[in-house]
Amino acid sequence: MSALPRNRLAAAAAFATQGLVFVSLTTRLPAFQERWDLSDVLLSLLLLMMVGLAGLGSVVAETLAKRHSSATLLRSGLVLIAVSVPLVATAPAVAVFVTALAAYGVGLGVVDATTNMQGVALEHRYARPILPSFYGAWTLGGVVGSAITLATADLPLEATAAIAVLPAGVAGAAFLPRTGAPASPRGAAIPWRPILLVGLALVLFYMVDTAALTWGPVFLDHTFDASKSLVALATFPYLLASGAMRLAGDRLVARFGPVALLRVGGLVASAALAVIVASPSWPVAVLGFCVLGAAVAVIAPLSFSAAARIAGSGLDPEDRHARVDAVVARFNQFNYAGALLGAVMTGLVGAGSLRIGFAVPMVLILAILPLARAFAPAGIANSAPTA
Secondary structure, eight states: OOHHHHHHHHHHHHHHHHHHHHHHHHTTHHHHHHHTTOOHHHHHHHHHHHHHHHHHHHHHHHHHTTTSOHHHHHHHHHHHHHHHHHHHHHOSSHHHHHHHHHHHHHHHHHHHHHHHHHHHHHHHHHTSOOHHHHHHHHHHHHHHHHHHHHHTTTSOGGGGGGGGHHHHHHTTSOOOOOOSSOOOOOSSOOOHHHHHHHHHHHHHHHHHHHIIIIIHHHHHHHHSOOOTTTGGGGTHHHHHHHHHHHHHHHHHHHHHOHHHHHHHHHHHHHHHHHHHHHOSSHHHHHHHHHHHHHHHTTHHHHHHHHHHHHHHTTOOHHHHHHHHHHHHHHHTHHHHHHHIIIIIIHHHHTSSOHHHHHHHHHHHGGGHHHHGGGGOOOOTTTTOOOO
């Protein structure tokens, strides 16, 4: 296998590992909540801490990318996750649990930023859109993580520590190296206004995605008193539908265009959340989560591709290289703004009833309708940037 396919496989493995570890932890939130006797409010505050530290990790990645390649930083983030996850699972006291969760948050941010740097760099090398396939790998990892939770529901919570083997192994993969010395961005100012519009769409996606992945299992557990072996069903169909849509995403975007696809997805997502909010039984709620996954699936890859294309437009390769590294890491902060809305606001607003909590993203996702215009420019593949 030549170098470029190996680099692509390595990046896909990193995306998949990130999804598997994240979903493995979030689908076990009811168990962690019970172990440490955490209220929904306290759990929301812990998630706020993790999201904030993930944002810090992304900022660290942006800063260090001036001197180190995204491949090196990605390996460091994966090692940090491999160290912190066993501590989260086996913590002997709540203080150790919180500290380990904080370390995982930092690693999460570093890996989030650097996997996307690798993704847009490879997209440029291939000269066609491939980010949806990377996000499909993340989703596949999430499906596997959800399936593992279902299959190991009767095992001690400490068994979760075993998943640390994956990020530790993937850290040695053949990621795309940076050639030459890091460059300093030059030329015209970064066009932040159109990037901001695309970023707001990314906020909306992660608001919905994190609400579903974080609070979906808790919703089934609290609202319908579903058994611990079934609560992961909020996540499993959501990820399956999301993965299927991402695999078909390139063809759908080519046929209908990103604007129409995003607008239809926003309407369907709001309707799916309405089904969840009003669901009379857990199978109906699971159906709502399944439709929701398909509706919002392509927002994130389209957002990163559009932001990177805008940032690198009209620049020579050297300047594009430096600019897109910086922009992708900073653009990743929209991820955490959305996660804040999805994970924390859903829990705080829904402290009395998570039906009310899920009503928040049900309304806010409709903002994707006017924002979809920011995705109208064509030629993503031909002007895809490097990282």
